[in-house]
Amino acid sequence: MxxxxxxxxxxxxxxxxxxxxxxxxxxxxxxxxxxxxxxxxxxxxxxxxxxxxxxxxxxxxxxxxxxxxxxxxxxxxxxxxxxxxxxxxxxxxxxxxxxxxxxxxxxxxxxxxxxxxxxxxxxxxxxxxxxxxxxxxxxxxxxxxxxxxxxxxxxxxxxxxxxxxxxxTALLGAWAVRRGLRPLRQIGAVAASVNARSLTTRLPVAQMPEELAQLAESMNAMLQRLDDAFQRLSAFSADIAHELRTPLSNLLTHTQVTLTRPRSLDEYREALHGNLEELQWMAQLVNDMLYLAKAEHGLLVPEQQVLDLASEVDALLEYYAPLAEDAGVTLLREGEVVIEGDRQMLRRAFSNLLENALRFAGAGGVVKVGLQAGGQVTVANTGAAIEAAAAQRLFDRFYRGDSARAEGGAEHAGLGLAITRSIVLAHGGGIQVECEAGWTRFVIDFGKGPHSGPKDTSAGLTRNATP
The missing domain is CATH 3.30.450 (Beta-Lactamase)
Known part of the structure; x- marks a missing residue:
């Protein structure tokens, strides 16, 4: 060779x-x-x-x-x-x-x-x-x-x-080229030294010649993306360990206690039912994480079918009507709109938002779904205000706005809004949260490019969190 x-x-x-x-x-x-x-x-x-x-x-x-x-x-x-x-x-x-x-x-x-x-x-x-x-x-x-x-x-x-x-000329050219290609060797050295502990290394763009400045900026952007992805992966691993630690500990303790002495058939059946609840919650958590993983890798491809969102939202409101009646919450729907999308995926997204709104609307509160021409959907609820900093993390995985996050809970894993955002982005839309005048509104716009994040329009935010 x-x-x-x-x-x-x-x-x-x-x-x-x-x-x-x-x-x-x-x-x-x-x-x-x-x-x-x-x-x-x-x-x-x-x-x-x-x-x-x-x-x-x-x-x-x-x-x-x-x-x-x-x-x-x-x-x-x-x-x-x-x-x-x-x-x-x-x-x-x-x-x-x-x-x-x-x-x-x-x-x-x-x-x-x-x-x-x-x-x-x-x-x-x-x-x-x-x-x-x-x-x-x-x-x-x-x-x-x-x-x-x-x-x-x-x-x-x-x-x-x-x-x-x-x-x-060959000798002088070799010398000049060696000096001129020094930035390339520097880029190669940085690329060769990159590992999990040195993702914060950056190339000095200001010292690069004009022809290599764009390459250096691209390298820095790539390193930044790698660093962000590594940080997200580390946080994800820590979150997974935190979320699974409590149910696994419960299962282990419950099983050990059950096996400490002989028990009747009914007692064993009751113990297995308790374990089954924990296992079902863990299975749902794993399924949700797989769903988010598919979304992050672009594997979440929605089917395109014409949907009348008014009828879809009405069906969901009818489903949540008993829960709202028990909580003393009024459910409303205003407007009509027709879009193209995946029925099952959009139902899951709207269901997450409605469940989230019902949990924090409080007794005597109102949950209102607004449908507007152009593909804009608003899910709003009344409720108590919280600090603005909490809105910055509403769409993070495993984030919950209440103190239950400290120990984890089997009812809400903190993935609902993250899954909702992934579904909206898969449909080419954007989602953001607006808080003003005692209302918290999740605004979904299917008529613009992907965008998500909080938008604070007042000093206070309505208490809300991911289911």
């Missing part, structure tokens, strides 16, 4: 490749520009020299005339060792060459690059007399060996520069 290349190495190699490409491109362009510059200079020099020779050799027509002027021509070209001359007839026969070993060149007026005897030439040919095809031909050759050596040296220098630049 091939070893994975680190991000720092990849960036360093990328910097080196980019630098090498830029340096090479610049070198090639400079070389081509230099070569073109030399060509233009050589062409200008050869044109000038060819014009001068035409003026000097005016009237030259035969080979004998060339022979007669050999001393003049040789002395003239001995002074310029880099320039050579060939004079040939109109048919291409050589009459004169200022040096030996000159390359053959056709009779073309275009600039040519030639080579002979390891020497590079640039040549230009033209007739001695313009527009006369029988006129002797003059070919002026310029030794450009030093040009070529310069260009070759330039190419070697370019390759050397490219190599050194790539190496230097």
């Amino acid at each position: 091939m070893r994975r290349i680190s991000l720092g190495s990849r960036l360093a190699l990328l910097f080196a490749a980019c630098t090498a490409a830029v340096s090479l491109s610049a070198g090639v362009l400079f070389t081509q520009a230099s070569e073109q510059h030399f060509i233009e200079l050589d062409e200008q020099l050869l044109d000038t020299r060819l014009t001068q020779l035409r003026e000097q050799l005016t009237g030259l027509q035969t080979r004998q005339q060339v022979v007669d002027r050999l001393p003049e021509l040789r002395s003239q070209f001995n002074l310029r060792t880099d320039v050579a001359l060939r004079i040939s007839s109109g048919t291409g026969q050589a009459w004169f060459e200022s040096r030996q070993g000159l390359p053959d060149a056709n009779q073309s007026a275009q600039l040519k690059t030639l080579q002979a005897g390891g020497v590079d030439y640039r040549g230009l040919s033209a007739p001695l007399i313009e527009h006369d095809p029988q006129s002797p031909q003059l070919t002026v050759l310029l030794d450009i060996t030093h040009h070529q050596h310069f260009l070759q040296s330039m190419q070697r220098l370019i390759w050397l520069t490219v190599g050194l630049s790539a190496l230097a």
Whole structure:
């Protein structure tokens, strides 16, 4: 298995490749520009020299005339060792060459690059007399060996520069990338060190570069969620242990007492009935906790069916009418509304709210259910006021507003409002509590996004708690 290349190495190699490409491109362009510059200079020099020779050799027509002027021509070209001359007839026969070993060149007026005897030439040919095809031909050759050596040296220098630049850029790039990726290593170190005892660790967002600030904020938000979830799990475990401790202790004590001596069949039957009540309460507690667990993991998917809430609420009020009559509480329903939802789930939610309202409305109190267009449902009850701080925890699991919470009770586990909130949220609605003018109102709005929590609109709150 091939070893994975680190991000720092990849960036360093990328910097080196980019630098090498830029340096090479610049070198090639400079070389081509230099070569073109030399060509233009050589062409200008050869044109000038060819014009001068035409003026000097005016009237030259035969080979004998060339022979007669050999001393003049040789002395003239001995002074310029880099320039050579060939004079040939109109048919291409050589009459004169200022040096030996000159390359053959056709009779073309275009600039040519030639080579002979390891020497590079640039040549230009033209007739001695313009527009006369029988006129002797003059070919002026310029030794450009030093040009070529310069260009070759330039190419070697370019390759050397490219190599050194790539190496230097790779080293500097690796150093710069290592420093630039320090925040990433810091994020990795924090992520590697996270455990149940270090969930409060946070990344310093202010010290992060702009590109990593959002990642750091996301990491901090994730750590915060993990911390919150861990705290909830710890509290949940403690609550479960607290709630189950009393019934288990009761069962254990009751069973031990029953078994201390032989008893009659009726006594054993009575003892088993007592244990059955405790076990039924524990089973209901476990079922409620499983229900909340499904809701928190998004597994609580309600069926969508058209419901007339007026008839559903009336059925629940009829069910609770005997209990309300015994407590001296008046039950009312106002308004009508039709929504889409799960009948069983919504009945459970409204039942929890009604039972909660009946328990704290008090003798002579009123419990009123209001239905409004737009999917808003209000369950209100009269009753005594309590401190505002209690409303902050009404929807917490196992929370109860009375002193019974200290030892736990088999009648109310403190899960009713938590289950109600989960059902409302599963339907895409929100629930909140409002307290004013001696009334406590639980307001469910199926027409807005999930939201839950207390909303205190007065100095006092009506006493209320989760069933």
